[in-house]
Amino acid sequence: MLDDVETRSVSPVFVGRAVELTALTEALAAAAAGEPQALIVGGEAGVGKTRLVEEFLDAARAADAVVAVGGCVEIGADGLPFAPFSTALRALRRALPGELAAAAAGQEPELARLLPEFGDVGHAPSHEDSTARLFELTVRLLERLAAERTVVLVLEDLHWADASTRHLLSYLFRTLSRGRLVVVATYRSDDIHRRHPLRPLLAELDRLRTVRRVELPRFTRAEVHRQLTGILAAEPEPATVEAVYARSDGNAFFVEELITSHSCGCELSESLRDVLLVRVETLPETAQRVARIVAEGGSTVEYDLLAAVARLPEDDLIEALRAAVGANILLATPDGDGYRFRHSLVREAVSDDLLPGERSRLNRRYAEALEAEPGLVRADERATRLASYWYHAHDAVKALPAVLRASVDARKRYAYAEQLQLLERAMELWDEVPDEVRHTLRPLDYAEAYPSCGCEPHCTPLSHLDLLAEAAVAARLCGERERALKFVKMALRMLEEDADALRAAWFWAERSRMVSSVGRGNGWAEIAKAQELVRGLPPSPVHAYVLAIAAGWGMVRRPGPESLETAERAVEYARLVGDEPIALKARLTRGSLLVAAGDVETGLAEMREVLDRSAAAGLMAEVMRARVNLGSCLEDLGRSQDSVEVCEAGIAVAVAHGLRDSEGWIRANLVDSLVTLGEWKAARDHARSVWRSTQSAKPRGAAALRLAQVAVLRGDPAAAREHVAAARECLGRKDPMAQYTLPMAEVEVLVAVAEGRTADARAVLAGAADDALVTGKHRYVWPLLLAAAAAEADALGLPAAEEGRAGALERIALLARRVAAPAPLWQAYSLHVAAELARARKGDDTGRWAEVVAAYGTLAAPYPVARARHRLADALLAEGGRREEAGELLRAAHAAAVRLGARPLREELELLAARARLSLTAPVPAGPEPADEGFGLTPREQDVLNLVAAGRTNRQIAEELFISPKTASVHVSNILAKLGVATRGEAAALAHRLRLLEPVPQP
Template identity: 55%
Template sequence: MLDGVQASSISPVFVGRGAELSQLADALARASAGEPQVVVVGGEAGVGKTRLLEEFLGAARHMDVVTSVGGCIEIGADGLPFAPVSTVLRSLYRQLEGEMSAAVAGQEGELARLLPELGEPTQQFDDEVGRARLFELTARLLESLSQERTLVLAVEDLHWADRSTRELLAYLIRSLHHARVVLMASYRSDDIHRRHPLRPFLAELDRLRTVQRVELPRLGRVEVRDQIAGIQGVREPARALVDEVFERSEGNPFFVEELTTHCATCDLSDSLRDVLLVRVEALPDAAQRVVQIAAGGGTTVEFGLLAAVVGGPQDELLAALRAAVGAHVLAPTEDGDGYRFRHALVREAVSDDLLPGERTALSRRYAEAVEADPSLVRAEHHAARLASYWYRAHDVAKALPAVLDAAVQARRRYAYSEQLRLLDRALELWESASVETRRRLRPFDHADAYPACGCDDDAVRYLDLLAETVSTALLAGERKRALTAIKKALRLLEDGEGEHTGDPLRAAWFWTQKSKLRGLNRQGDGWDELAKAQELVRGLPPSPVHAEALANVAAYGALHPHDPDILTTAQRAVDLAGVVGAEAIELHARTTLGYLLVESGDADAGVAEMRAAARRSGEHGMVAIVGRAYTNLGDVLHGLGRFAEALEVLDEGLALLKRFGQPGRKGWLYGNRAESLFALGRWDEAERSLEDARQNADTPWSLITSSLVTGQLAVLRGRSGQAAEALAEARRLCGTHDPQPQHMIPLITLELDIEASRGRLAEARQVLMKAVEVGFPMGTERYAWPLLLSAAIAESESRGLPSADAGRAEVLAAVRRTARRLPRLYPAPTVYGLLADAELLRAEGRSDPVRWEEAIAGLDALDMPYLLAFARYRLAESLLEARPGPASRVEAERLLRPAHAVAQQLDAVPLRDGVQLLCARARIALHAEAAAEPARRAEPTPPGESFGLTPRERDVLALVAAGHSNRQIADELYISPKTASVHVSNILAKLDVGNRGQAAALAHRLGLVPALPVTAG
């Protein structure tokens, strides 16, 4: 449009930023080596952020680096959703069209929401997970493009960024781990007031190790002198000029340029705003008017739109633009399609200089031009620009529908925060809108179960606007805003004002949303609200609201104590959703139905139902349901003891989420995956999966299972401190608002195990008795049986300790009483029940090898290496105790060797130590080579050898020191009481002491005996 006119800087010399350029060059070098970098440049307006970026990007391009820049756009109070990211991607598309097309193959419809050049955005969009999917696909695209080259992507004026842009940038910063990418952003630090939305974003970045902050200071006097010299093209500028410019500009490079240019020709006032306007006021009248009109259009104005608003011959417009560009007031945009102010400060000064009526009139002219010819602006900007112009034109009749159209477009781009702000503006305009204006409004195309508008002329009612606000606020994470809208809607419905009377479906929908909020805000379990919704839809014809209410009631029942008729509720929800064609609700309900069928005893039907729901959700690309369906199916299979199958299902779910570009719900899947790996004895893999769960957690609740598995692993590896930390984390994540048995019972089990491992039996008993008093509702046996087994182990391990004998009978009776009530429907609960039965007998001193053999037979049908090793260890102990003799010793050796090998492999320290101690007492060699070669290698002299104690006497002395009687020593070492008495007499003689107490004291004082390890199952 203006051939030969360049948007060059006034100052040809770039001064005072050597250190900052070096920092950026270092970041580029690291990124080129495969380590993504993030640099955030801050500084006051005019300090030179853009110039620094230009210099750096120019140098990068000379190194064959692909660069792309996008600027955040200020349109009144409304930023355009994802505008700078779209600009960055558009620039990349121009430079790398072929490679970019290949990289987005199959996902063009989703990424077209950011880059329309890829084609038409897909019409199907998923409110719950679409946003996260879009973010993940963007990250993958950048990783793909950076495989063969380094990318430098810059976003300017981050202080104007919409929230969606900030959230996408935050996601990219956290997600780009293996990409040759430098992400850069600049912001105006003097605009970041205490409540500015960018402040928490910057605070979050400061916590990330990968983010570098560059703060640009003002220039010093010497640097100001060098800048003036460059502007004037002289070696040494006049000292008086340098002094005056330095004093007036205070080292701000932009003001240095303005003052240097005008100091010699103008008598300037003290106002810097006037300094900014001097360059504009020096333009011809026609050019000044064009600049004023451009200021009313925003930071950037397309040429066609500017021409439509200015009117008149195009030659005159071009002449005016040539003057404005030549005077460095305006500059062509990078794509050559429009004009921007050389500096935002100039635009702000020009806009502030307009009279209020002028600004309103200009906004109307812009709105009329865009409305008359939508092609004047980019299609993705059209709705937002029109809404902003009409709003600033104070035309309610035009602004309200335009704002609602913009809100719809924002939702389709997953820009929920921007949509919510537009809806708030619509609620503001509603009060001033005429009835006729309201009736002309198009109804919302609700993606959830909210009932379609049924009022006259399909107008958007106020309730519908509130419903859209609730739905959007929940998606945007603005829960307080959602609750405010819900309360307002329910107040209108309950008060029965005018058109809001007699609407039970809408009331039920709002109560359902309030139930969700109760859980999200940790203010209760939401049952009261669900019950209200269920009552409101009772007897009404089938509808999505009815189906969703029943589906939520059934889902609540699956996680909480419930009546047997909850299965019927789940089936009704499935049937209703099928009748009204609400497939998403139907698949959610089918997943719940399958879970409840398994709980009721029909595992085959339940698993089949859940598999079908998971398969359908994947085939139809219903990503939100994929996560829940596969998480729950894997959990059910785990509970049935089908651990390998559960692992396959969870891996399939993770693969689907990856294919769909959906990171959400991965935390749940990885946590459940770790649980199955833990059961399968693949503990190191389980730890890696736990780390993946933490990296992919989308809510605190998704980490509860991970924390519990971490604690269980720590207990069985003898790390009680780590286990206690995991317990504290799990308790914090569970909270107190919604104590679900699936979390609370394993949490109690972990607490009991920790107390027992620390020898705090009284505390462990207290934990158990509290749980027994509360009871275990139907469907919780898979969690209750491990708790009862842990309690029995704690009691049996403390057998023989005088301080622990009191109260044991009461605890064992409580465990037996509870066990009788718990069903053993499936293999895993059955095996836990058999183990608990055998352990209870051991705690009573009546260990029965037959019971342990039954438990091992049950374990042979499952793949649970740790529990099998534990049961073998217990069986060996029971055989040695019940049937002393060579045959039992041989059988015990056969059992203990594989048990010890598993304990060693898993690093299960308490089990390993228990096996080793039993072998030592029974004189069993753990390794075949040790049995074949009696002569031992030279070892350090054992404690007590100087007293002439034999190995067996040292074993006896250890038990004497522990306070055991001769009978107890005989039981422990599988010898007769008479033989034990002889050993004790010999020990007293060799130690030259008079009684057992003196022998114990001497043994401890001289370190003749080690501390006896506590063996935890």
């Protein structure tokens, strides 16, 4: 109705911003070619972000792109969950109704959490993967919409974004990989103080090469001159330009405000706030009143809601709006249903200018109008806005239930960060509300945490403990584990005076999870306290929950009879009280423990049944946990190919349901199996995917460890050290778990050996000895023992390695005797370690190495098989004869090393083949063994090499061989060059392995 109102203070000329607009239009062109684009546009308030985006959107529409704009909504101090995405999806629904429906087909109940028009959300239990699933579905929805057409998605005012919006935007920018999509997000840079929640997101996005930052500077004096010329439609006076430029400091919005104030004869005020208010104060009184009402209603106020609050005759309201729009203070929203301030700075100034009582009264009127007629605002905003209005009306009796209802709404939308904020507000209001009002509130209506664990009856009034339980779960689900721990501690302090053992046990179990998550310990003391509290009480879901947590703790840290018994009891209690989800959780743990105990087929059958029943019941969190544990157990059993199949199927399910965190855990297990199978490139790709896209620290740490392992086996110890450091940072130091400490020790041993630090390698093994004896961790122990034993064998004869050798060999042998080998693969590893120990003590034994090669047989473990063949070939050549058999072994091992990219092993094989004059590409006819020329070493160099290997210095070599130290140095340099090594230690080690040494001359 106000389309004909003239805008007088905005320049019709688009000033400057050529570089920034070019960046946006280039992104549009790239997206049209099929490469999705992500941009962040920042600048201080009033610098011209909105005008730049409007110019870009005009260009996008001219190029036939579909445009959707959504803005973050500020309601008081609160952000509305997912507001910009909801608004943008609503715009896409209007523009592409059929296409959006097709893209969302089958996932409407989940996507309704963002866009209620998709249907009812329904109720789904909260778990860690809920939010990730919603985020993944949103990204895939946008990719499908942008598959055949260019879509431009603009998300404005990120400085007001709620946590859920920030997380979704981060996820979108990190995972967007296809489609003709441009995502542009804007924010006000001067609002981003040191502790602003947007700052970490901006830092994260800066590290993404796929995200481009566009920062808008203030106008120069020349640009201000052009802006004033456009506004005034005439050349401005030089004095005016100077005055406005000095006062505005190049801020485009201030330029408009100042020149308008000057044009209407208003004196320039001394404060920015006065400058912002001066044009509002020139409005008619009714228009000023309407502006104040709009300022307190939020970022945007619907016309019908405004009419209900203003209580003006419709003609008067329209006239007031016409005046405010005509003065370029208010703007109509694109859909024509509401009004907002043209610039948020003016809204803030008007709101701040309200008297405290005036602000409370306006919020009360908003709340009363919305309660009387809920349809005045959209359903997805109603609960949050009503809670905000009542809260800012300072009416605790009305605000508390409204805030609680809004928290339930946020929980249903997986907006756990916003749920947490609302629950904290509810706790703030709690003591201000009379008991008779609080007693009308029921846990069944507002709480989910306790019912899921059986703290009943629901007919009791809602308590402060209920709120703390809800807040703890919400904080855990949104990643705020420190805050979750704080709420749990508060509850436990309250329970010191309340003899409610079940509630206390529930909180102690939660505390165990949080303590482990934040790296404050392993959580066992808290579990023990929870078990003590429920001991002797009648069966309840809390019993089952506590026992299931305890059994799960034992499964990964202390697998054995005690943990198995705990899992059995958890299953029994869960069945007694009819809690199927906890029963399945405990049964899965029991299956894993049965496998570790040696009852393999029973355990695997149990785990597969849990997987099937969880899938049938729609318990996706337990489905994913079953996939993770089953894949891990199969790898424990040396069934790597079976593990790969389970993991790949699990990844497909996780991707289909948007369960990114579960996907990370499964991929981490998949990486283990791929490393065993020799698929190192695929393993590295999956590990990098886990590192990039998974939030949980432990799968990221496991992925980093496998990247380290592959790096060192491929001959890059420096990269391996970096990956180990990253893994250690992820995993922390207060909750060491053998499944992580043992692979870390293996890599550190390999790196130390590669760098000639034998003593350090021994120290690493000694430090890992206790973890090596943990039941069920044999799959991590055998590779570590093999690395340590091979290191001792390769150092045989090196004087520098003699000290401590006997103790190191005894430690390896002792551990090898005590570690289980429950499958053919690990039995082969056991023989392999024994053969390396024998080589370390007395040299190669052909019979032993033949037994090792036979034990590996057709097992799919190409790297240890190649190493065993190498050693057997070396032993055969040392015996003399059997050259053809040795050649076949070398060729097979070399082909495997080349395929794997295992450069150190490949080079050793090539050196051995060269010394033996054997071809690595084709067999050679049998014949007499040629004389070994020792890699071209002269007799004098051979003598020098013997002394180098004995640890002699250049001066000592010179004295023994009656030559000058300078000549000895030249000989050493020649030896290093001929052997292709960099250090004397490497030369000595290589000479020992290739048997280039003669008896050392005795002094």
